[in-house]
Amino acid sequence: MARITLPLLALLGGVAVAPGVARADAIDGHWCSDGGLRLTIQGPNLLSPGGARMSGDYDRHGFSYTAPAGEPGAGGRVDLRLMGDNAVRVQAANGPIEPVWRRCGPPVS
Template structure:
């Protein structure tokens, strides 16, 4: 029975590697963009808003909310965001696109 041990080990290891998935970006943290060129970034409870304001909000792993500063899109109102997939976020606020996609950090 000993000769089968390496074979069993190899089969189990191979199966584990085949079933393993890369870690999914299952948190709302990151850089987000719209088709119209709006951008925002979330890192824990910190956000850089589409208007460039750095502020704190209410962070959940799959959602984020903040009160938009006056003069910005959604200004003076509550902005609520929910992760809808690895690369898709739904935004509820006046003046903001409803769907945002992950993007790279802003370059200047």
């Protein structure tokens, strides 16, 4: 029977707790719709699909804001709710917004 040495055991334990292995469980980050819209959430701050910077009602798994004029859902409340690590369900009081957005990378300028 093979013997596991102490250095090998330490290496295996280090891999199990390595940074990056942990799963995201917060709504913070960059989100993209299938239609090409983007938004970014950082705590109570939001960069809207039209580029407006605003604050909203934040909790770890959700975010709500009033959509600015000229944007999807304009004038109404938009509610986002985290659905796992990489998807957000979006509900808007005014106007159609794609119901599921996916986590994506930061915008490139």
